[in-house]
Amino acid sequence: MMLRVSSIVYAALIYGFIFLPVFVLVLFSFQASLFPIPPFNGPSLRWYAAVLADKRLIAGLGNSILVALSTSALATLIGFLSAWGFARFHLPKSALMRGLITAPLTISYLIIGMGLLVFFNRIGVPKSLLAVGIGHVVINMPLCFAIIYSQMGDHQANMERAARDLGAPEWKVLSLITAPLLWPAIFASFFLSMTFSWDEFVISFLLTRFDTTLPVEIWNLLRAGLNPKTNAVGSLVFGVSVLMAILFEIFAFRKRPA
Amino acid sequence: MILPQNRVAWASVSPALGWTLAFFVLPFAAMVAISFYPQDGSGPSLVSYAQFFNSPSYYYALFNSLEVTGLVTVISILLAYPFAWILADIVPERWQRLALTLAVLPFWTSYVVRSYSWLLVLSEKGLVNTTLVDLGILSAPIQLANTRGATIIGFVHFFVMLLTLTIYANLKQLSPNYRKAAADLGAGPIRSFIHVVLPLTLPGIMVGAFLTFVLAIGDYITPQILGGNNELLMPQLIMMQIGRRGDFSSASALSIILMVVVTVAYLFCARWLKIERT
Numbered sequence: 001m002m003l004r005v006s007s008i009v010y011a012a013l014i015y016g017f018i019f020l021p022v023f024v025l026v027l028f029s030f031q032a033s034l035f036p037i038p039p040f041n042g043p044s045l046r047w048y049a050a051v052l053a054d055k056r057l058i059a060g061l062g063n064s065i066l067v068a069l070s071t072s073a074l075a076t077l078i079g080f081l082s083a084w085g086f087a088r089f090h091l092p093k094s095a096l097m098r099g100l101i102t103a104p105l106t107i108s109y110l111i112i113g114m115g116l117l118v119f120f121n122r123i124g125v126p127k128s129l130l131a132v133g134i135g136h137v138v139i140n141m142p143l144c145f146a147i148i149y150s151q152m153g154d155h156q157a158n159m160e161r162a163a164r165d166l167g168a169p170e171w172k173v174l175s176l177i178t179a180p181l182l183w184p185a186i187f188a189s190f191f192l193s194m195t196f197s198w199d200e201f202v203i204s205f206l207l208t209r210f211d212t213t214l215p216v217e218i219w220n221l222l223r224a225g226l227n228p229k230t231n232a233v234g235s236l237v238f239g240v241s242v243l244m245a246i247l248f249e250i251f252a253f254r255k256r257p258a
Numbered sequence: 259m260i261l262p263q264n265r266v267a268w269a270s271v272s273p274a275l276g277w278t279l280a281f282f283v284l285p286f287a288a289m290v291a292i293s294f295y296p297q298d299g300s301g302p303s304l305v306s307y308a309q310f311f312n313s314p315s316y317y318y319a320l321f322n323s324l325e326v327t328g329l330v331t332v333i334s335i336l337l338a339y340p341f342a343w344i345l346a347d348i349v350p351e352r353w354q355r356l357a358l359t360l361a362v363l364p365f366w367t368s369y370v371v372r373s374y375s376w377l378l379v380l381s382e383k384g385l386v387n388t389t390l391v392d393l394g395i396l397s398a399p400i401q402l403a404n405t406r407g408a409t410i411i412g413f414v415h416f417f418v419m420l421l422t423l424t425i426y427a428n429l430k431q432l433s434p435n436y437r438k439a440a441a442d443l444g445a446g447p448i449r450s451f452i453h454v455v456l457p458l459t460l461p462g463i464m465v466g467a468f469l470t471f472v473l474a475i476g477d478y479i480t481p482q483i484l485g486g487n488n489e490l491l492m493p494q495l496i497m498m499q500i501g502r503r504g505d506f507s508s509a510s511a512l513s514i515i516l517m518v519v520v521t522v523a524y525l526f527c528a529r530w531l532k533i534e535r536t
Contacts, residue, residue, distance in 0.1 A: 003447075007344045007348045010340060010341065010344065011344050011345075011348075011349075014337065014341045014361075014418065015360070017415065017418070018361060018364055018419060019363075019364065020385075021372065021376050021379055021415065022364045022367060022375060024379055025367070025371065025374075025375035025378060028378060036378055037378070037383040037384060037385075038383075038384075038385060038388040038389075078273045078277060079274065081273060082273065082275070084270055085266075085267050085268075085269075088261055088267070089263050089270075090261065090262055091267060091268075091271065092263070100275070100279075101274050103278070103282065104278070108475075108476025108477075108516075108517075108520070110476050110477075110478055110493050110496065110497075111289075111476065111513045111516065111517055112282070114289060114500075114510065115286045115288065115289045115513075117500070118285065118288050118289045118510060119281075119284060119285035119289070120285075121506065122288055122292075134281050135281070137277060138278075138282050141274060141277060170266045201369060201370055201479055202479070206500070214368075215368055215369070215370050218370050218371060218374075219370050222374060222483065226381060230371070231378070233371075234367060234371035234375065237367065237368045237371060238366055238367040238368075238371070241367070241368075242363065242366045245366055
């Protein structure tokens with residue numbers, strides 16, 4: 001009984017700690033006055049209107065969606081192809097090459113971003129969304145590779161062989177047999193990449209100048225100090241992300257065979 | 259069934275290999291190279307590294323980083339472990355999924371916004387100060403934001419969520435037979451926990467601790483937003499080299515030093531990290 005009561009108290013305290021900043025963020029996004037500090041004098045939607053009227057934030061949103069979708073698609077594709085190649089064929093120095101492909105997972109984003117900044121600066125690639133996109137594929141492709149590679153099993157190989165025996169060319173085997181069989185792993189890779197790209201800050205910060213992604217635009221807002229507009233855009237991002245997560249749950253569960 | 263190598267095999271793995279070589283290995287080599295060519299244009303030398311070891315304001319950034327990251331790791335584990343245990347053992351099975359989902363819900367705020375939202379709580383006119391002054395506990399607001407404490411709180415908030423997930427997964431993997439056996443042999447819940455559950459989950463804790471350490475020590479956002487510039491951590495020092503001074507050589511050298519520190523930490527933990535894999 002003692003254990004139960006103290007457990008409930010402890011769990012409540014931790015939940016309180018976890019939710020406190022999010023609660024304050026969302027509450028004061030509805031603040032009517034100029035500062036997101038007590039007392040609360042809303043609710044008002046003026047800061048949401050301010051966010052939607054802010055061209056830079058909207059442009060950042062568009063850029064983030066563009067970068068997240070395109071880099072996740074590319075990272076998933078390249079990761080999938082290499083996972084298949086390493087799982088199905090006997091390649092010399094396979095372990096070493098797989099180690100190389102997954103190496104970026106162990107290096108912090110700051111250092112990957114620094115390396116790309118120095119390198120692009122040297123070879124004359126300007127700061128741009130393209131540079132950020134390249135960086136996001138660097139951080140996400142190893143993850144896609146690792147996830148999909150771990151799901152490559154023998155039963156898929158047998159079906160691939162059957163398709164080949166029936167005369168399917170290699171690209172048809174991959175797109176009509178392997179990819180559908182590995183759909184859950186491919187979907188999870190794509191979704192995780194999207195999440196990481198969407199929220200990635202430091203690489204975007206280092207590799208863009210004016211046209212940039214949403215996290216960097218939010219960072220630029222912080223220079224103005226505490227501002228309900230930041231609360232509003234933060235709450236919007238939170239809402240959209242939670243929605244995405246719920247959709248993922250529903251989608252991923254429905255896909256699982258009963 | 260594994261097929262012998264052929265053109266298709268090489269065609270399928272070469273985009274990934276090429277990308278890694280062109281945009282990870284080469285940039286890294288460029289960074290190493292430039293770290294030996296100081297910004298002032300003089301020839302190859304160790305000046306950029308010497309600068310770190312010779313100036314206290316530089317090497318203190320590493321000490322600060324190690325101290326903050328160490329504290330964050332320890333505090334996060336101490337807070338998360340009992341919480342994960344409650345979720346896994348006390349909460350009824352059918353509520354566990356919901357309880358866990360709620361516990362990591364703030365993960366879905368963007369990372370920058372999450373640090374900012376602690377600023378709302380901790381700033382001079384923020385929630386904590388206002389409440390404590392209104393209640394008469396404080397006579398005037400105290401400085402909570404722009405301190406090391408704020409950085410630690412921001413980090414702990416993030417890593418308690420992360421560690422709760424990993425430790426919960428670990429606890430659920432344990433077969434209940436271990437605890438039944440302990441109970442049959444006469445151990446109470448506390449002895450069973452200390453002698454059976456804790457040692458069995460230790461490898462998982464070490465993995466979580468390592469992950470926390472690596473992610474926290476390389477993070478620029480949290481210390482910059484919550485800690486301010488009173489006391490620099492390594493990532494802040496690195497960014498400052500580029501932002502204020504445009505000194506790529508020094509920034510590269512500092513990045514490499516940070517990477518070496520993380521590698522040493524990895525070798526230090528490798529023993530436990532390996533246990534997990536078997």
